Amino acid sequence: MVSESPKRLTIYDLARLADTSPSTVSAVLNGSWQRRRISQKLADKILSLAESEGYSANMQARALRRERSGIIGMILPLYDNRYFSSIAQHFEAQARQRGLFAIVACTNRDPAQEREAARMMLAYRVECLVSTGATDPDTISVMCDESGVASINLDLPGSKAPSVISDNREGARQLTNAILDRLAGQAARDDAILFIGGRSEDHNTRERIAGFSQARAERGLSTSEADILPCDYAADKAQVALEAYMRPRSTLPSAMFVNSTISLEGVVRWLQRGGYQLDDMIVGCFDWDPLAAAFHPHLIMARQSVGEMIDRVFEVIDTPSPDARLLIEVQPDIIGV
Amino acid sequence: MVSESPKRLTIYDLARLADTSPSTVSAVLNGSWQRRRISQKLADKILSLAESEGYSANMQARALRRERSGIIGMILPLYDNRYFSSIAQHFEAQARQRGLFAIVACTNRDPAQEREAARMMLAYRVECLVSTGATDPDTISVMCDESGVASINLDLPGSKAPSVISDNREGARQLTNAILDRLAGQAARDDAILFIGGRSEDHNTRERIAGFSQARAERGLSTSEADILPCDYAADKAQVALEAYMRPRSTLPSAMFVNSTISLEGVVRWLQRGGYQLDDMIVGCFDWDPLAAAFHPHLIMARQSVGEMIDRVFEVIDTPSPDARLLIEVQPDIIGV
């Protein structure tokens, strides 16, 4: 890092150039000059000088004095996925719109990395921290509380800060219904559906399983434990789990509920190896990927409403609720029916 | 934003608690205490106090005084794509490893947003700025130069700062070769290949077209201008361009060179509408997407070596080159052959 800065311009430099005081320059540049009764003439002079000299305020100094960093933070399991990257993108856009600077850190679904990232963000004095899909959101909330910083959970709920999540149960119910509708339209061998992917420990997976079972129950179908495979979020895990599931069986399930695009990747790989095609089954996927949709128009997908979720997050930030357990659920859209 | 901070702990508080001076506390906490001959005993006392009280240094104050923010910035066209999101993820991991805090901003391939993001990052006194896939990298470089901040171009080259990019020409040549090899193995109708996607203005697309033509020329094949459709990066654009291309024709091209996964999405959508399958052609795609790979094992893809590119970026940061026009090209991998 070769920062042999040719000394950046400060308000002191501008004050000298404009033959005025630093405090006046500061007031003019941060917009408080009318309140401080600086003359229009002097303000113009300072502004044009700042412009021509390429002045840029030192945000660290400003943050220090104002005790407001202007930074808002987010921790994210990973970028490399359409859902999470879309979250990051919307978050950044909304933050910018509010004059906030967004900082996002990936924490790989690792509680230690989550804490470490939160610690760094708090050290940089973020004004608010959003923990997305955190494995341990409550610890983050406590850390934020101790620093007097607001925190919000996104995607996975916590009990110590407001949470904005998808309505996983209802989404899963609708996705399952869509699968069952299509099954009913075809002469299917049976109406068993294999549920695969996700973590049995996480709230979303549990809710989705509940919605899945509920949709079946509403049609008088029971759900067997053996048909539920929450084998974690990873393509390989899904591939291995499916392999094991299929070993004693000779025919493909009629349908599958795949609990994430990453699990879908494993499922598709397994199918390819066995010479099967995705079209040999009816497949619903909880999560959305545009390339998958293009490749496979019959694939039913629950697309989480990322834009709306981020909007809700900022609403909570703007008008903080006294209720730390506030839970906001956003409906996903069912695509491909 | 409700930052009614219950006053965070400072070195002054710790000094009072430890019955010592702020400068001593500072030295102990930032590791310079041995050099300043602080006794082990006092250091231990301060450290355990800081730990138990949950002290966290104010990075704005540190940055102000040290004139080093500890922040490194990156601008990115968008997150929502496997290539760019992977870049962000590797960048962040490498930055963290060096004790730097990474800040990434999306600029939507818009020069104005690129400048604005760069301005903000410079205001936050980033120590270095990486412009990824910037439409106007040289302006960013100039802005950084004026602030005495190092800048580096990634993915698309610039002329005023070192650049790390894929070897697009060679990658395209290899990808085209792989397509031609497969064409040779089949009784293809002809050996024309449709090149679709990308921007004719951008360096990468031009290089890829050059590599494409070169591979063909090496086999004695000429390339017709009509078979090159740089219709921009967007699924819809590719779909529309393909539609127009096919209108006067009755048969699919034997093969396609698709210049990004986003263009691939448009191509696949057009094929679906026409009742075609991707397997009806031989398809090579410059870029990689794991879901696409899973869905379509015969798809040939050039996967850019993101990890290696980021490594090169940090090498340039660590040992700055006197040559602002330094161009480092990294070989992509050809997948699916």
Add this chain to the structure above:
DNA sequence: TTAGCATGCACAATCGGTTGTGCATTATAC
């Protein structure tokens, strides 16, 4: 016994803004 050095720490200036306060000067009121 005292000069000389090492040890252990505190002081105060500083980074670049922000903001409460105060003081001239001019304008208005009576």
Add this chain to the structure above:
DNA sequence: GTATAATGCACAACCGATTGTGCATGCTAA
């Protein structure tokens, strides 16, 4: 022509760290 108010700006303290410098005290050596 004087009292009062408005105008226009400068001063200085402060945010929380970092760091050059200096001063006691204790120890060693002559």
